[in-house]
Amino acid sequence: xxxxxxxxxxxxxxxxxxxxxxxxxDGKVVGxxxxxxxxxxxxxxxSEQAIMIPGFIDLQVNGGGGVMLNDDRSVDGIxxxxxxxxxxxxxxxxxxxxxxxxxxTAAAIDAGVKARQARIPGFLGLHLEGPHLxxxxxxxxxxxxxxxxxxxxLQRLLAIGNDVGTRMITIAxxxxxxxQVEALAQGGFIVSLGxxxxxxxxxxxxxxxxxxxxxxxxxxxxxxxxRSPGLVGAGLDLGELSCGIIADGFHVHPASMxxxxxxxxxxxxxxxxxxxxxxxxxxxDGLLLNDRQIYRKNGRLxxxxxxxxGADIDMLSSVLFVHRELGIEFEESVRMASLYPAQAIGIGExxxxxxxxxxxxxVVLDADLRMKSTWISGQQVYEA
Numbered sequence: 001x002x003x004x005x006x007x008x009x010x011x012x013x014x015x016x017x018x019x020x021x022x023x024x025x026d027g028k029v030v031g032x033x034x035x036x037x038x039x040x041x042x043x044x045x046x047s048e049q050a051i052m053i054p055g056f057i058d059l060q061v062n063g064g065g066g067v068m069l070n071d072d073r074s075v076d077g078i079x080x081x082x083x084x085x086x087x088x089x090x091x092x093x094x095x096x097x098x099x100x101x102x103x104x105t106a107a108a109i110d111a112g113v114k115a116r117q118a119r120i121p122g123f124l125g126l127h128l129e130g131p132h133l134x135x136x137x138x139x140x141x142x143x144x145x146x147x148x149x150x151x152x153x154l155q156r157l158l159a160i161g162n163d164v165g166t167r168m169i170t171i172a173x174x175x176x177x178x179x180q181v182e183a184l185a186q187g188g189f190i191v192s193l194g195x196x197x198x199x200x201x202x203x204x205x206x207x208x209x210x211x212x213x214x215x216x217x218x219x220x221x222x223x224x225x226x227r228s229p230g231l232v233g234a235g236l237d238l239g240e241l242s243c244g245i246i247a248d249g250f251h252v253h254p255a256s257m258x259x260x261x262x263x264x265x266x267x268x269x270x271x272x273x274x275x276x277x278x279x280x281x282x283x284x285d286g287l288l289l290n291d292r293q294i295y296r297k298n299g300r301l302x303x304x305x306x307x308x309x310g311a312d313i314d315m316l317s318s319v320l321f322v323h324r325e326l327g328i329e330f331e332e333s334v335r336m337a338s339l340y341p342a343q344a345i346g347i348g349e350x351x352x353x354x355x356x357x358x359x360x361x362x363v364v365l366d367a368d369l370r371m372k373s374t375w376i377s378g379q380q381v382y383e384a
Contacts, residue, residue, distance in 0.1 A: 008047035013353030027377035055091025055361035063278035082122035088314030091361035099130030112164035125166030133195035172196035185210025203234030271340035
């Protein structure tokens with residue numbers, strides 16, 4: 001039976017609807033209609049003057065709820081990560097494996113296959129961030145685990161097929177060939193460039209081979225310079241690339257973020273990722289990654305030497321940072337966390353908006369933009 005959510009301001013991803021109802025049936029959006037046009041027998045949910053927006057999609061989530069995918073490579077671990085981020089409006093995410101051993105990578109992939117079979121709410125697939133990165137731009141990735149992609153690595157990746165859902169991989173041209181990227185892209189992988197000193201020209205060649213994303217723009221990559229645009233310049237200038245960005249105020253200066261958002265050449269967009277660690281939704285004061293201590297203090301996560309080690313921010317906080325601190329209109333901030341990441345991984349025709357036929361994934365906020373509830377496929381998965 002259909003359900004109608006009434007008494008809310010509804011943002012469908014394009015525009016606002018006032019004094020209308022969001023109608024949901026069988027996990028899908030039926031439409032946004034006038035209350036007088038509701039069918040008899042529809043179940044009415046009074047949203048009490050709330051704000052309804054499309055659910056957030058996070059393509060880089062290392063952990064949450066006290067769990068890191070690197071440490072808990074299980075269906076239950078993935079479920080805990082998804083549940084932790086649902087409390088902050090995330091209705092779809094890619095659990096992300098930070099550079100690790102081949103055995104741990106294989107275990108994470110197996111967990112992803114089982115998580116998809118279990119239909120865990122919010123699970124979209126996996127993001128493998130490494131191990132085929134540049135040691136010079138390693139960031140918090142352990143240098144002894146970084147290595148070139150071998151033919152056996154490529155064949156193992158291609159063998160995954162569609163069993164985990166969306167397959168995203170971050171690679172550096174320093175350790176992956178153009179031919180390997182072409183094979184990955186043709187095999188269904190979303191290839192992202194990151195942790196690299198690649199030149200503009202190299203990044204362009206890899207985009208032509210099938211790369212489509214840039215991982216956490218500005219961080220762990222060659223910068224934009226006057227005669228050397230680098231990976232940052234390529235990400236902004238090449239329309240076929242979309243760029244994730246960490247919006248916590250620590251990873252990227254607000255002025256750089258504003259400049260990137262204004263200058264990004266389409267059809268690709270700058271979209272928000274959290275790069276969140278296990279601390280989200282907990283009171284943990286730190287965590288271990290590859291046997292190294294990461295410290296949590298004042299919104300930052302760092303190694304002992306001060307190197308940023310992932311982020312300590314959730315999606316709603318990221319959206320509000322972009323809106324309030326960068327001065328980006330609220331509607332565009334929401335699109336950066338919903339529609340644009342959905343488009344970046346090829347699911348923009350079913351997620352990221354509240355239009356007829358789309359998945360009924362949405363967030364309910366109060367008038368002050370605080371969390372009230374999260375809904376996935378028309379089912380409530382969190383209530384504040």
